[in-house]
Amino acid sequence: MSGTAFPAAAVVVAAGRGIRIGGDRPKQYRRVGGQAVLTRTLAALAVHDGITRIQPVIAPDAAAFYHACLDDLDPILRAKLAAPVKGGATRQLSVRAGLEALAAAGAPELVLVHDAARPYVDAGLIDRALAAGRDHGAAVPGIAVTDTIKLVEDLAPGIGRVRETPARENLRAVQTPQAFAFPLLLDAHHAAMRAGLDGFTDDGALAEWAGLSVVVFEGDIRNRKITQPTDLIEADRSFSGSDPAASGQPGASAMTTYVTRLGTGFDVHAFTDGDHVWLGGVKIPADRGVLAHSDGDVALHALTDALLGAIADGDIGTHFPPSDEQWRGASSDRFLAHAVELVRARGGKIDHLDITVLAEAPRIGAHREAIRARIAEIAGVPLTSVSIKATTTEKLGFVGRAEGLAAQAAATVRLPEICAEVNAEAETTERRA
Structure with missing residues (x-):
């Protein structure tokens, strides 16, 4: 499905501070296998023919980090990038800033919203996101939950009482890129702004609140989000090819053939x-x-x-x-x-x-x-x-x-x-x- 005919853009949310992971810079600017996490994420999206424009959203004080990322990006791919816009204090505010920048430049029919800290995204997952967004108007990738999940109420720090055990066959762990008809998502963000709500942690949840019917399409277990220091170590090993079986590219692991x-x-x-x-x-x-x-x-x-x-x-x-x-x-x-x-x-x-x-x-x-x-x-x-x-x-x-x-x-x-x-x-x- 690469090379989808309808116009599609992507908002890459890179305004987070990533303080849990430590170090001298946010996690999206840490280097894995010789390139920044964000560089690898942008390249994976830009190389896909179905994405015509990419709108990065960065923190107000991260311009130097961001522009350093571009030094390692192919100039041909770099041509798809719009000038970065400044994000807000929450993910929701950052996404809205990216959407409004796209609207000002000429709104696409479809938009993907993707986390900067997910550099393993591949062409197959992007294909599925574009198709699901086109067919349903609001779609998020999800993977089946293999562990039993408990809904708990807090009793004390680190202690909670089980209130419910949901059937795991109905549960999905949601990832990005999430795909939406552009006007529907922009309207939903504006509605949340008017309602004074800015705490949605993913656009699927915001779309549900706005009354949209959101579908879940097949995600990718390899499409991990870099969150902990061990994630950085694993990503560096994977992208550098230090594992003899690793390709140094998204999705590589010791099991790759x-x-x-x-x-x-x-x-x-x-x-x-x-x-x-x-x-x-x-x-x-x-x-x-x-x-x-x-x-x-x-x-x-x-x-x-x-x-x-x-x-x-x-x-x-x-x-x-x-x-x-x-x-x-x-x-x-x-x-x-x-x-x-x-x-x-x-x-x-x-x-x-x-x-x-x-x-x-x-x-x-x-x-x-x-x-x-x-x-x-x-x-x-x-x-x-x-x-x-x-x-x-x-x-x-x-x-x-x-x-x-x-x-x-x-x-x-x-x-x-x-x-x-x-x-x-x-x-x-x-x-x-």
């Missing part, structure tokens, strides 16, 4: 007037340039397609159409960085990148190590995971006639088994369509 995917890519550009070509992110002097909409880096274009192929997510033209003038003359390292981010957002790990350049000229031997280093830097992989080779076509074809140059690439990626299954289903759907 992986499949290896091989993607391939090919690109070609004709020569034209000029004095250089770009190959692998390196500017190489040449007696001619290439004819291209962007900078014409055939190596990075082929490699971008290889990574997109490994995760079954279209091709470079799908993500960066040549008809779009914003990509005219664009540096191709942006394309590769975007593909890398998409791989990692799906829980993938890049094992190896291999490129072969087909050209009579220019010769790349003297630039080989610089190209390897630049690709390793863009992709965030060790130098030993990057290979670059070159060959001629023995004077045959357009390459042999020195009319242009080409590159072919292969990318080896490990994906969590569940992501690979989802991609396989998407490929089957595409073939049937």
